[in-house]
Amino acid sequence: MALLPILEFPDPRLRTVAKPVTEVDDNIRRLIDDMFETMYHAPGIGLAASQINVHKRVVVIDVSEDKSQPLVFINPEIDVLDAELNEYDEGCLSVPGFYETVVRPGHIRVKALDATGKAFEMEPQGLLAVCIQHELDHLNGKLFVDHISPFKRTRIRAKLEKKHKAEAR
Numbered sequence: 385m386a387l388l389p390i391l392e393f394p395d396p397r398l399r400t401v402a403k404p405v406t407e408v409d410d411n412i413r414r415l416i417d418d419m420f421e422t423m424y425h426a427p428g429i430g431l432a433a434s435q436i437n438v439h440k441r442v443v444v445i446d447v448s449e450d451k452s453q454p455l456v457f458i459n460p461e462i463d464v465l466d467a468e469l470n471e472y473d474e475g476c477l478s479v480p481g482f483y484e485t486v487v488r489p490g491h492i493r494v495k496a497l498d499a500t501g502k503a504f505e506m507e508p509q510g511l512l513a514v515c516i517q518h519e520l521d522h523l524n525g526k527l528f529v530d531h532i533s534p535f536k537r538t539r540i541r542a543k544l545e546k547k548h549k550a551e552a553r
């Protein structure tokens with residue numbers, strides 16, 4: 385297992401659209417293990433491969449209190465199940481220290497492959513529905529800051545650029 389460095393906004397590599405996984409093999413399972421280790425260490429509740437500069441459609445999530453419910457989504461696809469929208473204060477390991485309210489559909493259906501390559505479906509609501517949509521955005525080169533006002537996004541970018549310059553000194 386390995387802890388992997390996480391790309392931070394506004395790194396342009398976070399804008400890469402990830403490619404579908406064609407075969408769920410041991411290399412993908414090693415990637416998944418490293419992603420869980422990196423996510424739990426942070427700690428975080430969701431991580432997309434894009435955030436560790438691997439542009440494959442792989443997401444790991446665990447929204448449980450005690451890290452007991454690891455979920456893997458390979459090549460995830462989402463349908464919106466009802467028109468109701470929910471607000472949630474989202475954060476992101478790639479936007480450390482910043483949380484903003486994002487509006488998204490509250491009830492979705494997700495179809496994906498698990499770590500064995502088997503297709504599954506679920507119909508989450510609440511935090512899990514938020515998290516899956518947030519992570520699928522990453523695979524499409526999108527970040528939660530794209531859902532907030534340009535003013536707030538610019539301010540966050542400036543603060544993180546300042547932090548990155550300080551870290552590089």
Ligand code: QAP
Nearest residue numbers: 428429430474475476477480481482515
């Ligand atoms: C995405 O985010 C998410 O700013 C996962 O300093 C977040 O795990 C989906 C984190 C909220 C739904 C709701 C953020 C850790 C972790 C930070 C995360 C930080 C340290 C974020």
Ligand code: CO
Nearest residue numbers: 475476477478
């Ligand atoms: Co994120």
